[in-house]
Amino acid sequence: MNTTNPITEDDIANFLANTPEFFERHSQVLASVQLTSPHGNRAVSLQERQAEMLREKIKGLEHRIMDMVRHGNENVIIADKLQRWARSLLLTRSPADLPERIAHEIEVQFSVPQAAIKVWGVADEYAHAHWAQGVSEDAKIFASSLTAPFCGVNSGFEAVTWLAQPAAAMSLALMPLRTGVLNSPSPAFGMLVLASPDAQRFESAMGTDFLERIAELAGAALSRLRA
Template sequence: MHQAEQSQNEVFDQEQRVAEYLMAHPDFLVRHPEVLTAIEVPHGVTGAVSLIEYQVRALRRQLATERNRFIHLIARAREYESLSTRLHGLILQLMVVDDSEPLCHLLRETLLREFHAEALAFKLFALAAIEEGAPHDPLANAFADFIDRRNALCGPLSPERAVALFGEGGAGIHSAAIVPIHASGQSGIIAIGSADATRFSPDMGTDFLNRLGEIISQKLRAIRFSGCEPH
């Protein structure tokens, strides 16, 4: 017997066993409705879509949607778990930093790597100057409406604001995550910039960034700090 014929006979035997099982258990599809969404069921209607076929198609679409949603949730959960682990590592390093220069180096190295970004700016302003309504720092002027926020903001960045944040190198930055910082007598921002206009989008979750801002704000209560030069 040729191998092709043998293979066909094996498939036929398997189909026979499946058919015999289904005939012996006529309630199988009632107990396992998910099978119905994955098989073709003849309905004897030509030229029109029967109600059964319409329902099966709807169930398949619903199942595909739920599967994609589940996959997305799993991916997000893994991403958050990974971010939490990395945040813990950053906290441990922040605990031993006692000066502004190593703090800037740590934040620049870590945040640019973790967010696959190209630019970082960290700037603080005296609250007294901000409350007067006309701070002299052009960066403070450009972000006066953001400084009082409590949550991070992600999205596209205008050329003017990009240059205000990142200096001359800001001309190539098209999206950013901006994290508010609130320390004793000071308020400011950390901006993480990307040349990719879609890298930071308004619908991104900001939990990780908000926690990061709180941790750094707390750290600044222990060291003297005026900001990091744009990079």
């Protein structure tokens, strides 16, 4: 008997995995193996334990499929809202009406409690509008520094003062406005702010794909206001 290199469980497992004909020659072994059921202390056969494991795996896959279906349905609903919002911009004839229309339709279509927008560097004919005034150079520099929507708690951003009820803004989404894609190096010519009294509505870990699409569409629509 070789005691220098005793047989280990790994050796046995490798042997059985690489010698499937062993069970053909010793079929009685499969029938005699008894395991403990995870649903109690009773002993079950190997085949029954395998069936239980398979049922558990199927149940896990069913849960994953249901999650995928649920997320898919949610994405369809959001995409429909985005389409209706974009349609409202296309139906807005006067460029001067676009900033307020963009903010208002976001509140309506996406159930956002508050939304506001500021645009700078506009043509002279729009310079008197309230949405083209009251933005500091620091806020403009901050908007240009964003290459993706900022989501998080309200920590005293200037953009909060653009809202009708600044004190009710617990969480924010700040979106720079550019004529091109959101992450382009070109300076922003505006910023859109969304706010909620729910501190978890706009959190730092949330996905921003739809917010990016909103910002890019809004930037493209508002490019008609630029000087």
